[in-house]
Amino acid sequence: MTRPIIGITMGDPAGNGPEITVKALARADLYDRCRPIVVGDAKMLEQARGFVGRPDIRIHRCEKVSDALFTPGTIDVFHLELIADVDKFELGKVSLEGGNAAFQCVRKVIQLAMDGEVDATCTNALNKEAMNKALEAAGGANSDGYTHFDGHTEIYATYTHTKKYTMMLAHHDLRVVHVSTHCSLREACDRVKKDRVLEVIEIAHQACKDMGIETPRVAVAGLNPHCGENGLFGTEEIQEITPAIQAAKAEGINAIGPIPPDSVFSEALGGWYDIVVCMYHDQGHIPLKTVGFVYDREKQAWKAVEGVNVTLGLPIIRTSVDHGTGFALAGKGTSNELSLVNAIDYGIRMANGRKN
CATH class of the missing domain: 3.40.718.10 (Isopropylmalate Dehydrogenase)
Structure with missing residues (x-):
């Protein structure tokens, strides 16, 4: 080649x-x-x-x-x-x-x-x-x-x-993509809409295909604690995220979720998923930088500053x-x-x- x-x-x-x-x-x-x-x-x-x-x-x-x-x-x-x-x-x-x-x-x-x-x-x-x-x-x-x-x-x-693009962050096989990035958290919640979530799922699926993953497993994180607990802590999962996942499945995409944000990244690190669709900037950035940025306490220096940013779409x-x-x-x-x-x-x- x-x-x-x-x-x-x-x-x-x-x-x-x-x-x-x-x-x-x-x-x-x-x-x-x-x-x-x-x-x-x-x-x-x-x-x-x-x-x-x-x-x-x-x-x-x-x-x-x-x-x-x-x-x-x-x-x-x-x-x-x-x-x-x-x-x-x-x-x-x-x-x-x-x-x-x-x-x-x-x-x-x-x-x-x-x-x-x-x-x-x-x-x-x-x-x-x-x-x-x-x-x-x-x-x-x-x-x-x-x-x-x-x-x-x-x-x-x-x-x-x-017009249609998103950010992917990656640390080895842990990959995350974002529904929104550089906006306030308040605005980010308002941007969680079915069409945009579906768009990002589709882009994430294609990105994995481009990297040679034949049948990508696309995890979709929830927005609210415990994915809203059936509407107790918010309704975005019911009204926007789940319908987007169902639409993606109808297209033949192996979209899984919504999955509680406090567990989806540990599962992804364990190899359950190939990529995680996140609802806002810090939801994806924090776990990636936690595993990618390693500080050596004894030497008082950064042991590793790793991570890749990829623009998809x-x-x-x-x-x-x-x-x-x-x-x-x-x-x-x-x-x-x-x-x-x-x-x-x-x-x-x-x-x-x-x-x-």
């Missing part, structure tokens, strides 16, 4: 994205599974190479994907001239230059995927404040008139012209790290690259699944 080409954004250059990218792509075995190319400013990757102590890694500037070498020990960078002076660019701080750079990398990698030049995209973290300040300052001149985006997901939806593949920009860690060379490695692996898996 031909190794898929994975386009990787460098993230906000003021954060640790460039550093974890160098660390991840220093792994020679990754090149056995894919052909990675970074989209960003090559000067920032050269600087990051010094931070992580890998002077042996070559940074290869490319003007187009076909220029890439895809060779272990060399990091191909689709170079965008984004940072005027690397020596004067301040790490760990919100800036217009950094916010614009992060946005331009995302916009370019989407274009490459839509044009079929890369098989999947993988994003490092951007800073929403920096990006939106840059968009506002430019008056939308650098973004087809857009002056605000909530985050990566909305950028991808806009530039791929996608798009015509292209997008995976991402499940952590922030790491401004406090920028320039220290100590950031953990496992989340990016896992995100790249998910991109490979999904790209291969679509080819099949």
